[in-house]
Amino acid sequence: MILEICANSYESAINAQIAGAHRIEICSELxxxxxxxxxxxxxxxxxxxxxxxxxxxxxxxxxxxxxNSEFEQMKTDILLCKKLGFQGIVSGVxxxxxxxxxxxxxxLISLSKPLKFxxxxxxxxxxxxKKTVQILQDLGVDRILTSGTKEKASDxxxxxxxxxxxxxxxxxxxxxxxxxxxxxxxxxxxxxxEIHTSASKIITDKKSIFFDKTTQTVSDIETIKTxxxxxxxx
Numbered sequence: 001m002i003l004e005i006c007a008n009s010y011e012s013a014i015n016a017q018i019a020g021a022h023r024i025e026i027c028s029e030l031x032x033x034x035x036x037x038x039x040x041x042x043x044x045x046x047x048x049x050x051x052x053x054x055x056x057x058x059x060x061x062x063x064x065x066x067x068n069s070e071f072e073q074m075k076t077d078i079l080l081c082k083k084l085g086f087q088g089i090v091s092g093v094x095x096x097x098x099x100x101x102x103x104x105x106x107x108l109i110s111l112s113k114p115l116k117f118x119x120x121x122x123x124x125x126x127x128x129x130k131k132t133v134q135i136l137q138d139l140g141v142d143r144i145l146t147s148g149t150k151e152k153a154s155d156x157x158x159x160x161x162x163x164x165x166x167x168x169x170x171x172x173x174x175x176x177x178x179x180x181x182x183x184x185x186x187x188x189x190x191x192x193x194e195i196h197t198s199a200s201k202i203i204t205d206k207k208s209i210f211f212d213k214t215t216q217t218v219s220d221i222e223t224i225k226t227x228x229x230x231x232x233x234x
Contacts, residue, residue: 001192001193002194003023003227004021004022004023004025005025006034006219008027008034009041013045016051019221019225021224022051023051023052023087025055025145026042028041033058033061034056036059042055042080043084046085052087052088054086054087054089054116055081055086058120059073064093064094065095066104074108075108075111078091078111086115088112088117091117091120093122094122106139109141116143117141118143118174119141120145121177123146124146129149129159133166141171142171143194144163144172145196146175147175148160148175152178153177157186157190161190164191172194174194176196179196180197184231185231198219199227201218201223203218
């Protein structure tokens with residue numbers, strides 16, 4: 001089973017690599033669900049991280065219905081990721097009706113090639129996930145990151161298993177959200193090939209709370225090692 005760590009900083013990415021994670025999804029601002037990292041962070045990660053890295057392409061927090069200018073920004077970011085030598089793109093676009101924006105998502109997939117393309121957790125707010133998984137399969141995505149439309153993937157396990165059956169392993173269903181050492185075997189025993197987690201701990205400086213009330217976290221080496229141990233012992 002592949003362990004993908006959702007890393008929100010250089011420190012998180014280095015910790016994931018040291019701990020033995022198999023892959024990283026790099027982003028910024030996990031407290032709002034993640035946005036595209038800065039150019040500076042991407043350049044540093046590309047030079048100093050040796051395990052595969054997929055990059056989140058999301059220009060802002062909020063919904064997944066993007067303006068033309070935001071969409072152009074996303075395409076520019078994908079081209080940069082290709083130039084820097086990353087292995088994958090994590091992105092996607094929805095319509096105002098919470099359905100796949102087929103044309104825009106198709107453009108992102110095409111532009112990303114030959115990098116792997118993961119449709120991110122926008123999937124968890126679509127109207128019809130079973131229909132949507134077939135649409136994404138036809139579009140040629142490599143994997144879908146999803147919690148099974150629930151807050152925690154463990155609560156969405158029944159739908160995750162059903163989605164896996166629908167795809168017939170033609171794409172990877174990547175469970176994510178709330179996965180830890182205590183429930184990781186649930187996903188391994190259900191036959192999932194990969195899992196996604198931040199494995200993070202809170203490092204917020206109480207003295208800075210006046211300026212920012214969001215929680216600062218970092219992916220933790222020991223937490224990652226513990227999850228890997230649970231996987232290997234299952």
